[in-house]
Amino acid sequence: MSTPTPEDPIVQRAIDELRRVPAVSDDAIRQVVQAAAAARLSPADEPIERASIRSRSIRIWSAVGMAAAAAIVGFVARGAWLSNDSTVPQATVAAVPSSESAVAASRLVASKASDVVAMPQQFVLEITRAQRVSLVGDFNNWSPTAAPMTRSSDGGLWSVIVPILPGRHMYGFMVDDSIFVLDPRAQKARDPDLGTEGSVRMVGRP
Amino acid sequence: MRPTVFIGLLGGLALNASAQGTQPFVPGDADANAQLTALVETARTNGLPIDPIVAKVQYGRVVHAEPSRIVASARAVATRLEIARDALAPASALDITAGADALGSGATKETLRAIRTASGGQPVVTPLAVLAQLLSSNVPLKKATEIVTSFLRRGATPEQLVALGNNVNDDVTHGAAALAALDARARFLSGVLAPGGTSAAAAAPGIASGVPKKP
Numbered sequence: 001m002s003t004p005t006p007e008d009p010i011v012q013r014a015i016d017e018l019r020r021v022p023a024v025s026d027d028a029i030r031q032v033v034q035a036a037a038a039a040r041l042s043p044a045d046e047p048i049e050r051a052s053i054r055s056r057s058i059r060i061w062s063a064v065g066m067a068a069a070a071a072i073v074g075f076v077a078r079g080a081w082l083s084n085d086s087t088v089p090q091a092t093v094a095a096v097p098s099s100e101s102a103v104a105a106s107r108l109v110a111s112k113a114s115d116v117v118a119m120p121q122q123f124v125l126e127i128t129r130a131q132r133v134s135l136v137g138d139f140n141n142w143s144p145t146a147a148p149m150t151r152s153s154d155g156g157l158w159s160v161i162v163p164i165l166p167g168r169h170m171y172g173f174m175v176d177d178s179i180f181v182l183d184p185r186a187q188k189a190r191d192p193d194l195g196t197e198g199s200v201r202m203v204g205r206p
Numbered sequence: 207m208r209p210t211v212f213i214g215l216l217g218g219l220a221l222n223a224s225a226q227g228t229q230p231f232v233p234g235d236a237d238a239n240a241q242l243t244a245l246v247e248t249a250r251t252n253g254l255p256i257d258p259i260v261a262k263v264q265y266g267r268v269v270h271a272e273p274s275r276i277v278a279s280a281r282a283v284a285t286r287l288e289i290a291r292d293a294l295a296p297a298s299a300l301d302i303t304a305g306a307d308a309l310g311s312g313a314t315k316e317t318l319r320a321i322r323t324a325s326g327g328q329p330v331v332t333p334l335a336v337l338a339q340l341l342s343s344n345v346p347l348k349k350a351t352e353i354v355t356s357f358l359r360r361g362a363t364p365e366q367l368v369a370l371g372n373n374v375n376d377d378v379t380h381g382a383a384a385l386a387a388l389d390a391r392a393r394f395l396s397g398v399l400a401p402g403g404t405s406a407a408a409a410a411p412g413i414a415s416g417v418p419k420k421p
Binding site: 009136138141142143144153165166167168170172176180187190191192193194196198200202204 | 261279372
């Protein structure tokens with residue numbers, strides 16, 4: 001079994017994914033802890049004062065290990081989910097029962113690993129009179145907060161690098177949270193349903 | 207607390223932290239939201255990828271489309287996803303999404319089937335993306351399908367196909383006629399795929415007829 005290196009695209013993708021995991025609020029943590037306490041299932045789970053320091057240590061370290069495992073499980077599950085669904089879901093509806101999700105997933109054929117590796121893509125927009133610019137496209141569900149762009153030192157060039165799965169993608173730029181701007185350097189295509197024009201980026205398989 | 211419970215809770219937290227589970231599709235329009243929610247849930251239950259539907263809704267919001275137009279667009283995407291899944295089966299979510307995009311650009315179910323057959327079991331994301339791009343560049347469907355399936359059979363790589371589509375699009379953008387641009391660019395790729403003997407003139411008929419030539 002080979003050891004992954006930082007240059008490995010899978011490892012890089014994992015790093016990118018971890019960087020994108022949003023901060024968890026204190027409220028959320030509190031809710032989880034309360035739910036966990038309520039879910040205590042057996043006396044064996046009750047804290048026992050007579051327990052030795054050693055056993056407590058083991059329990060603490062077990063919990064840390066479990067937390068790490070849970071994070072990894074969550075990350076892997078999320079990664080697999082995103083890979084199958086091709087883009088990052090920013091808005092979803094109420095959860096579908098897991099059994100239905102499983103049925104739905106079973107009807108899809110798993111893609112080959114090389115086919116679902118997101119490729120880093122750079123986007124650049126030259127615009128001087130803007131306070132904020134973000135990249136929006138079908139790869140980030142057109143979310144203005146998903147890919148904020150960075151202004152160059154001279155202030156006129158905005159850029160961002162995002163990983164995008166193979167395929168033909170429509171995108172544009174959101175300027176100051178309200179103005180949708182096409183990429184003057186890119187191909188254009190008309191949306192067949194809304195009749196509007198978008199910029200197009202082709203991303204090939206690695 | 208049992209470890210499994212703890213893992214489950216934290217795992218759920220990790221997943222839910224990145225999903226905005228309660229965000230409405232179209233704020234302020236309960237009817238549109240209800241229709242879109244039902245549409246997405248049906249698509250998910252039917253084994254279709256839902257991201258293209260959600261993306262279409264979000265795109266509609268970005269361009270300030272009317273809620274009724276957004277709902278109709280999302281419904282159209284769902285229909286195309288279903289057609290693509292049937293035509294490409296067995297297919298990955300990416301394949302289905304690319305198929306739906308190609309259908310939206312003017313491809314047909316038969317076209318998708320032809321590309322699936324020509325791909326020999328390989329993923330069809332890139333060939334379908336290039337097909338959609340050629341169609342958007344005003345290349346007629348029959349010609350675009352022949353070119354893509356022919357080059358697939360001849361072993362063109364995804365990168366070569368993407369370059370073909372990009373070059374044709376650039377030519378058309380700069381004023382070239384779509385068919386002329388396609389012929390010129392296909393001739394070059396044909397020469398690359400059949401080095402040492404296949405001249406441009408000899409390669410072109412093979413492409414046009416869709417008859418595969420071994421590299």
